[in-house]
Amino acid sequence: MSTNIRKVSRFGSFHIAEARIRNMAKWSGIILFAAVVNPALYLVSIGIGVGSLVDANNGVNGVSYLTFLAPALLASAAIQGSSDEVIFPVMDGFKWNRTFFGMRSTPITARQISLGVFLAAMFRTVVSVVIYWIVLYFFGALESGTAWLAMPAALLAGAAMGAVMLALAAKIENENFFFTLVGRFVMIPMFLFSGTFYPLTQMPIFLQFFGWISPLWHATELGRYLTYDYPLSGLQLSIHICVLASMIVIGLFLSARIFHKRLEK
């Protein structure tokens, strides 16, 4: 018998990720096109358009508007990429094609399926972030020698949001409700209220709250700290990292439980 149960128990989630990545490969054209065109559109319209106004007033935090904006755009792209890559596979896996039920009838466990979907989403996120970073580089948005550190900060945001979305998409079985909820009340407000386009402190305090619970804000703060002389205290730094890390841990933990429950029926 050539089935290898020990190998599956160790690497099962990688086999799921492998299947997901093969699936993504069918969409690689669209994924890559979006990865290049999206940042280009943002950089031209906001970066250069709004940026020329801001820079005429001496920039933000003592740096050019593009430098200020770059970590936020990168983190937001990571969040978008990882969210897409968990939400659609989860809908497909549980409902549209029920592929998770096929996986579940093999030695693979529910936890491995949830982790595998997450890993594949992170693969896509890395690809998107690297491409985005290269586009930013060509737009001259990355001046400092530590500019590449915006990438790990963005990936952390992608992982945090991906893990939370994984649990949420698995939990909410009605996809229409889910898309309305997530699109209108999570993604767009998060993008607008996370200190993306201006420092969060410009907002009245009760609106700053949105930033505090947003992975985008935490990652953006980290990215700014890492890419230019943006001041953060040791405490602030550890809070940002802790919040993002807890979202990953809690998101993955809940996902595994929800997957198990839904696949057990």
Add this chain to the structure above:
Amino acid sequence: MTEMLIQARGLTKTYGDFVAVDGIDFDVAKGESFGFLGPNGAGKSTTMRIIGATSVRTSGTLTILGKDPEVNGPQIRAHLGVVPQQDNLDNELTVSENIFIYGRYFGLSSSFINKKIPELLEFAQLEEKKDTKVEALSGGMKRRLTIARSLVSEPDILMLDEPTTGLDPQARHILWDRLFRLKEQGVTLLITTHYMDEAEQLCDRLIVMDRGKIMAEDSPAQLIKTYSTKEVLEVRFGSDRNQEMVEVLRPLADRIEVLPDRILLYATDGEQLLEQITAKGIHPNTSLVRRSSLEDVFLRLTGRSLVE
């Protein structure tokens, strides 16, 4: 002594107040083709999911390949091939890719799977479709691919849940032929169906299930022998006259069943019974003599038809 691959005792599954499987006992021997026959909602699929180690039983004992599915789920699933009621193939991937990724879930090496794929494609008569996306396949082809996929790990037990539901007659016959070949090769088959012809064709032994309980258990031929007569005479008098004819016909047959559109008269010799009836001056609108089937067994056991 024959080796028992599956042993269930008092197997029960409840969902809240609803009892889906109600304390059933059965054994499945190695190389046997074992069926669960019953209408929709009889508890067949639930039983299959429990055996498939994806659903946890509420009570009772169950041993599959000597192991308890509650404790050794992945170890048991490593030896099962599962063909679910609803196909769950990856529509974006090609036929070959679907088999490939499925093999990976069993920890099989790429070289092993790649060697296995042509053989499985031939079995499923899908050689020409190997690079076609699953999306573009017909229902029958998808079913055959699902079966081929489930064989990639060379399972000890192949489980098929309603394998031909939703297929046209030609596609069903192709599928039966493929399953029959597996049976000849000595693969242990577990089949649920609500089609009596399917059960008769494929099963060495079966249990008749209704409302979570086992009504009878035997080979198809023996079940018919025990619970029905050799032949059945079906007569129709038109829906308004069927009822009044029942009392007239009752003394003539061994047993009588009244369906909404026709009356079934059970007898050893159907033709002879028809002659008796016509000799009495009774002339049904239509009449048909046929061999008893599992449908009649089910009717006798439950008072209801399989397909309602």
